[in-house]
Amino acid sequence: MNRPQLSLKWLEVFRTVAQSGSLQTTAQRLGLSISTVSHHIQQLENHVGVALLDHGRRPMVLTMQGTMFLRYTEEAMSLLDKAQAELTLSSPMNLRQLRFAMIEDFENDIGPEITRMLAAALPRCRFTHYTRVSHDILDLLRNRDLDLGVAMQPQYALQQVTEYPLLRDPFVLAVPTGADASAEDYVSGRSGLPLLRYNRNQIMGSMVEAQLTRLRFKLDHTFELDSTSSIMALIAQGNGWAITTPSNYMRARRFQAQITLLPFPRRDFARTISIFVAQSQAHNVARLVSSAMRNLLATHAITPATEAYPWLRERFQLIPEDDPSPES
DSSP states (O other): OOOOOOOHHHHHHHHHHHHHHHHHHHHHHHHEEEEEHHHHHHHHHHHTOOOEEEEEESSSOHHHHHHHHHHHHHHHHHHHHHHHHHHHHTTTTOOOOEEEEEGGGGTTHHHHHHHHHHHOOOOEEEEEEEEEEEEHHHHHTTTTOSSEEEEEESSSSSTTTTTEEEEEOOOOEEEEEEEOOHHHHHHHHHHHSSSSETTTTHHHHHHHHHHHHHOOOOOOEEEEEHHHHHHHHHTTTTOBEEEEEEEEEOOGGGGGGEEEEEOOOOSOOOOEEEEESGGGGGHHHHHHHHHHHHHHIIIIIIIHHHOOGGTTTTSSSSSOOOSOOOOO
């Protein structure tokens, strides 16, 4: 009997189960029954001849072979999704102008790829791309000086702006590799190293300060910086520690060997990265940007971060695609 051909649906289901660790969650995300999800996984494992998931654990985890296979699956699915997005973009849309901004956090890998895709797919469009911090992007959206933006979710709703939540990016401790202090030592001021704070005028900095205040952690204010790159460089040199996120850590490739991540002690908290749309004609573009970014985030950030730090798997995740948040 001939072996059935490899199915893209099997790969899609496998990728989603690997991300969520749950057949039920995968079924909900893909609009399938749990038995159908289980059948697709079984068919894929039969096809490749090895177990890709440890079916006896909850949440389900990848086997060693599954981890290797996921990397190739992500690459293949990413290429297919990007090709489909570019084809779709090039046909039905007649945008004459697109003003797009993305936070600095993604300027190394994801930003250039999204820019290249949009520029190639919209050759007749006057395309303007900005790199800004989140609060600047939100101000531009509020003033209708942008059509589309990728930024941190603010504590307030933007009037007449639609939000597509994209990524849950948890706050973690970034400390010098080899340091023997615990996470509790750092937040309690017993590590002997200063906290390298994000500027409190930024959304990220204000979120961290609010959490420290709620938990009654009192730490000095010697260092306050705007730049993630500067913060990571100082940590790598052993000159301090920071409360940051896995996506920012993944951006600092050159320093990763000198930096170790620790879970934030006590109460977990996270920022949300979203796509915001201020102009109605940009909604189709937003959906395509969302699709491409999800694949790029999985490839460049989530998968390598969770492989290095398995405790991040339930914390550092893509947010399921639902209807966008309604306009306020």
